[in-house]
Amino acid sequence: MTRHIFFIIIFLFATLLAKTQETNIDSLKNELATSTSDTINLILAGKLADAYAEIYPDSAQHYGDIMLALSKKLEYKLEEVYALCEIGYAQLNMGNYPRSLQTLLSAIALAEDKSSEKNVLPPNYFANDEFINRNLTASQQRISRLSRALQYIGILYVNSGNYEKAKYFYYTSIPLAEETNNRFALSITYSTLGRTFLALKKPDSALICLRLAYDNAASVNYNRYIGSIFLNMGRVYVAKGITDSAKEYFKKGLAESVEHSYFRGVVASNLALADIYKQLGQPDSSLFYIQGGLPVAYFLNAPDLLQRSYRALADFYKIKGNSDSIAKYQSLIIKINDSLFNTKQVQQFQNIDFDAQQRQQQIEAAKADYQNKLRTYALLAGIGIVLLVAMILWRNNLNKQKAYALLIKQKHETDKQKAVAEQTLSELKSTQSQLIQSEKMASLGELTAGIAHEIENPLNFVNNFSEVNKELIDELQNELKAGSVENAVSISNDIKENEEKINHHGKRADSIVKNMLQHSRLSTGQKELTDINALADEYLRLAFHGLRAKDKSFDATMKTDFDKSIGNINIIPQDIGRVILNLITNAFYSVSEKNVSALRRAQTQPHLASTNSAGQKYEPTVSVSTKKIGDKVEIKVADNGNGIPQKVLDKIFQPFFTTKPTGQGTGLGLSLSYDIIKAHRGEIKTETKEGEGAEFIIQLPTTS
Numbered sequence: 001m002t003r004h005i006f007f008i009i010i011f012l013f014a015t016l017l018a019k020t021q022e023t024n025i026d027s028l029k030n031e032l033a034t035s036t037s038d039t040i041n042l043i044l045a046g047k048l049a050d051a052y053a054e055i056y057p058d059s060a061q062h063y064g065d066i067m068l069a070l071s072k073k074l075e076y077k078l079e080e081v082y083a084l085c086e087i088g089y090a091q092l093n094m095g096n097y098p099r100s101l102q103t104l105l106s107a108i109a110l111a112e113d114k115s116s117e118k119n120v121l122p123p124n125y126f127a128n129d130e131f132i133n134r135n136l137t138a139s140q141q142r143i144s145r146l147s148r149a150l151q152y153i154g155i156l157y158v159n160s161g162n163y164e165k166a167k168y169f170y171y172t173s174i175p176l177a178e179e180t181n182n183r184f185a186l187s188i189t190y191s192t193l194g195r196t197f198l199a200l201k202k203p204d205s206a207l208i209c210l211r212l213a214y215d216n217a218a219s220v221n222y223n224r225y226i227g228s229i230f231l232n233m234g235r236v237y238v239a240k241g242i243t244d245s246a247k248e249y250f251k252k253g254l255a256e257s258v259e260h261s262y263f264r265g266v267v268a269s270n271l272a273l274a275d276i277y278k279q280l281g282q283p284d285s286s287l288f289y290i291q292g293g294l295p296v297a298y299f300l301n302a303p304d305l306l307q308r309s310y311r312a313l314a315d316f317y318k319i320k321g322n323s324d325s326i327a328k329y330q331s332l333i334i335k336i337n338d339s340l341f342n343t344k345q346v347q348q349f350q351n352i353d354f355d356a357q358q359r360q361q362q363i364e365a366a367k368a369d370y371q372n373k374l375r376t377y378a379l380l381a382g383i384g385i386v387l388l389v390a391m392i393l394w395r396n397n398l399n400k401q402k403a404y405a406l407l408i409k410q411k412h413e414t415d416k417q418k419a420v421a422e423q424t425l426s427e428l429k430s431t432q433s434q435l436i437q438s439e440k441m442a443s444l445g446e447l448t449a450g451i452a453h454e455i456e457n458p459l460n461f462v463n464n465f466s467e468v469n470k471e472l473i474d475e476l477q478n479e480l481k482a483g484s485v486e487n488a489v490s491i492s493n494d495i496k497e498n499e500e501k502i503n504h505h506g507k508r509a510d511s512i513v514k515n516m517l518q519h520s521r522l523s524t525g526q527k528e529l530t531d532i533n534a535l536a537d538e539y540l541r542l543a544f545h546g547l548r549a550k551d552k553s554f555d556a557t558m559k560t561d562f563d564k565s566i567g568n569i570n571i572i573p574q575d576i577g578r579v580i581l582n583l584i585t586n587a588f589y590s591v592s593e594k595n596v597s598a599l600r601r602a603q604t605q606p607h608l609a610s611t612n613s614a615g616q617k618y619e620p621t622v623s624v625s626t627k628k629i630g631d632k633v634e635i636k637v638a639d640n641g642n643g644i645p646q647k648v649l650d651k652i653f654q655p656f657f658t659t660k661p662t663g664q665g666t667g668l669g670l671s672l673s674y675d676i677i678k679a680h681r682g683e684i685k686t687e688t689k690e691g692e693g694a695e696f697i698i699q700l701p702t703t704s
Contacts, residue, residue: 025051039125042070042079046128049086053093055263055300061090077116078138081107081145082128085152092156095303095336104153111146114139130184130222140180147176151189158196159304166196187217191229198232203239210236227257227265234272247276267293267305274312283319290316307336458505465498465505472498529568532633532700533626536562536580540624543584547592556591561625566633569702571680576700579673579684583637583696584622586669589660590641590694591620597642631702638695644688652686 025048032044045067052060068083084107091100110116117138127134131148134141150173157166170193177185194209213229216222234249250272257265270293277285290312297305310329317325472495479488540558547554598618623638644652644659651657655671677684681701688694 038070038074039121042067042074042076043121043125043128045070046079046082046086049083049090050129053086053089054261057090057093057302061087061094064090075119076121077110077113077118078120078141078145081111081116081149082132084110085145085149088156089152092152092159093300093302097156097160100156101153104149104156107149108146108153111142111149114142117142130224131182133180133182136180143176144180144182144185147173147180147182147185147189150176151185151192154189154196155192158192158199163196163199167193167200170196183216183220184222187213187220187222187229188225189213190216191225191232194229194232194236198235198239201239203236206232206239207236223256223260225260225262225265227253227255227260227262227269229253230256231265231269231272238272238276243276243280247273250276263296263300264302264305267297267300267302267309269293270296271308271312278312278315278319283316286312287316303336307333310336455509458509462502462505462509465502469495469498469502527570527572530571530573530576532566532569532571532576532635533562533564535573535577536560536624536626536635539577539581540584540622543581543588547585547588551592554588554592556588556595556620556622559621559623561623563625563627566626566628566702569633569700571700572676575676576680579676579698580624580635580637582669582673583698584624587622587637587639587641587694587696590639590643591622592641594618594641595620628702629699632699633702635698635700636695637698638693640693643690643692643694644686645690646688649686649688653684 028044028048032041035041045063048063049060064083064087071080071083084103088100088103120138120141121134123134150169154166154169170189173189190209190213194206197206210229210233217226230249231253234246237246250269254269257269270289274286274289294309297309310332314326314329472491476488476491621640625636627634653670653674674684677698683699686694686696
């Protein structure tokens with residue numbers, strides 16, 4: 001009595017699952033009934049055929065027929081392939097293998113025809129199922145449909161017991177699915193291929209395929225047939241004799257099949273568990289699972305599943321010794337076998353299969369004949385090419401001696417040109433070295449002039465106070481002789497103060513010499529923590545006094561704005577000093593040139609004087625500033641000179657480029673500066689406005 005109740009509960013559960021799925025199906029039916037668009041109806045019919053595929057194959061065929069008619073009407077060949085696949089799969093599930101084979105062969109033939117790519121649905125139409133991607137090219141969509149049709153026919157051959165032929169179709173399907181990156185198709189094809197290897201008693205190969213099936217399904221979160229993958233993994237472990245693992249996978253397969261409404265998987269998983277318990281000598285548990293799957297098999301009205309269920313029941317009653325029940329279920333098995341594998345059906349299937357093989361052989365023969373013709377034409381073409389090459393070689397041989405003689409002559413000329421080029425290169429390198437040395441000497445000259453001026457002031461103080469002290473000493477001696485002690489003490493105090501001043505200015509001169517020697521000595525290439533503000537200030541003063549030493553009439557206003565928060569930064573001070581000196585010297589040159597031009601204009605056009613557009617008198621000005629910006633230090637050297645013309649702005653950092661008159665510049669200053677800044681992982685750039693001035697901006701990292 002308990003078993004009958006369980007039987008009814010399972011049947012009701014299967015019905016409930018079907019009703020849940022029917023909700024979605026009813027929605028599609030309502031849309032189909034109200035839609036007036038043939039294209040929309042075509043897609044809806046396809047979705048209904050897919051929805052009914054695993055539960056009501058007769059309904060799946062009905063909607064497949066509707067889709068097929070609309071596809072032909074609208075001339076959508078690839079949709080026709082889909083419809084034929086759905087019809088063929090429905091016929092397979094209803095046990096009509098001959099018609100299924102004929103239908104699926106028609107789908108394959110249509111999908112192999114490239115002309116089916118001419119008219120396809122645009123991407124804005126939704127897909128019939130997860131295997132369709134309308135965003136692919138027409139060619140890729142055709143290949144994807146062909147892959148699916150080949151997988152369907154593989155299932156048919158597995159069900160009919162022809163496993164080698166099933167393998168052939170699966171192996172043909174998989175590369176096509178990979179070509180279009182169809183993970184859904186790869187998942188289901190590897191799963192059914194794994195089932196085929198199981199039938200061929202190759203569990204290791206089956207397990208590899210099933211793992212690939214699972215990986216592909218997981219990669220796109222495709223769970224519709226995941227229960228089937230677990231079911232077949234369980235069968236692999238049965239074949240390997242690992243019963244516990246097999247049971248776990250069968251239970252996973254049952255749970256996943258129930259969750260995702262894969263009813264065939266529900267029946268198959270129950271039967272697999274029943275078989276496990278039969279082998280373990282637990283017939284009652286075996287019957288429990290048989291009866292768990294049987295109502296779903298009845299619900300599906302699937303001949304193959306009913307046949308397997310009846311066979312399991314017959315085995316159970318054989319163990320129990322119940323001859324009446326054995327006879328009953330064996331009779332049902334024979335009846336299904338007669339419907340599935342009666343002589344007429346088998347003959348029809350074999351005839352269709354044979355015709356397909358014949359057509360395939362004819363196609364292969366035609367291909368072979370075509371290949372033979374191609375080889376013949378290629379051979380003739382090859383002979384022609386050989387003759388042509390022979391003639392060309394013969395002709396070339398006649399000119400060989402002339403060409404060789406010409407080559408020897410050209411070689412001699414090339415050798416001469418090479419020698420000249422090497423000599424020129426050597427001279428250029430020598431000239432370049434001289435120019436670089438000249439640039440360094442020019443910088444040294446400016447430094448020397450600046451140092452001389454800086455030292456001159458403290459030396460003048462030393463000399464003046466020495467002369468004063470000499471006179472004071474004479475006075476001191478006279479006062480001492482006269483016995484005037486108070487006056488002598490006063491004079492000695494003056495002498496002492498003068499000595500302190502002499503000492504102060506002497507130390508100042510010594511400091512200037514040491515600092516300049518420090519900054520002008522050859523670079524060691526070692527970075528040192530350096531006060532960039534002090535460095536910039538020193539070179540500003542040195543550059544100014546160096547130019548003043550050359551031209552006493554030169555004068556300019558110097559402005560500084562140093563950020564005291566910068567502190568010391570890690571640089572090679574000699575190199576950065578050379579860059580700053582070069583930029584400041586260029587700035588002084590620019591304002592000097594503009595000032596000279598302004599004075600000349602004032603002489604020739606007195607009414608203009610030396611004023612700017614605003615009527616203000618021109619005042620040569622050079623500004624040097626520093627600023628800390630994040631992890632960088634910015635050094636700016638700006639002038640209000642003539643600026644840099646835009647047409648040469650991109651060339652100013654090129655070696656040997658200069659805007660100065662011939663003999664007044666080597667064109668290496670900015671180039672060397674650019675290299676030094678880059679070596680410090682810094683940046684140097686310029687902003688200029690022609691006629692108004694230029695500003696060079698250096699950015700250096702605060703840390704090495």
